[in-house]
């Protein structure tokens with residue numbers, strides 16, 4: 001589904017992502033885990049071309065991401081960031097409709113899809129007419145996900161999607177979201193530095209340090225067979 005090959009990103013003399021290769025399967029939830037500054041976000045943003053690689057290649061469904069311009073590519077790849085990443089001057093209905101509109105969906109189809117998502121994410125329909133500032137953090141997060149899923153993208157990238165929430169709401173929202181059938185069929189790449197979140201959500205975890213992959217495996221593999229002291233320390237085992 002997503003093939004990342006020998007990916008490198010340098011910022012001046014600093015190598016933020018250092019020769020990363022990964023294969024992510026259809027419907028898989030892959031978690032990029034690691035300390036602050038280890039290159040998780042930079043790796044993620046190269047998938048949807050918010051950052052261009054220094055070298056290496058990324059293919060989504062066999063097609064090199066560089067064959068499409070950034071905006072076109074991003075219509076097919078959902079993107080969720082901390083606190084929802086919503087524009088303050090768009091109502092929730094407008095926010096969710098953004099990508100379907102760009103894809104020229106009929107307005108009745110957009111309305112139907114928006115209501116479906118609002119319902120699935122257990123938000124009251126009245127939020128559709130409100131602005132992000134009028135919602136709670138947990139609600140904004142759900143709306144951010146609704147916006148990312150609106151046009152049914154095969155791939156969704158998530159960068160610390162629950163980072164702005166208190167621990168209780170965080171657990172609650174993430175269980176709800178990852179319980180959605182719709183998300184089970186979607187390929188998800190999620191960035192976090194939260195070990196328990198990674199262990200709970202990941203099919204596989206990619207543990208990174210200083211731009212490099214230290215270990216890739218299922219949560220159980222990492223816990224049972226940590227590759228080295230760093231992995232043991234990071235997972236606190």
Ligand SMILES: Nc1ncnc2c1ncn2[C@@H]1O[C@H](COP(=O)(O)OP(=O)(O)OP(=O)(O)O)[C@@H](O)[C@H]1O
Nearest residue numbers: 011014016034035036037038039040041042043193
């Ligand atoms: N635009 C940029 N210009 C220069 N250096 C950058 C830029 N973006 C990121 N970096 C550097 O690249 C490294 C990796 O950053 P990145 O944001 O990918 O880390 P991260 O693992 O996502 O960290 P965090 O969890 O803190 O967000 C860091 O050292 C960061 O300072």
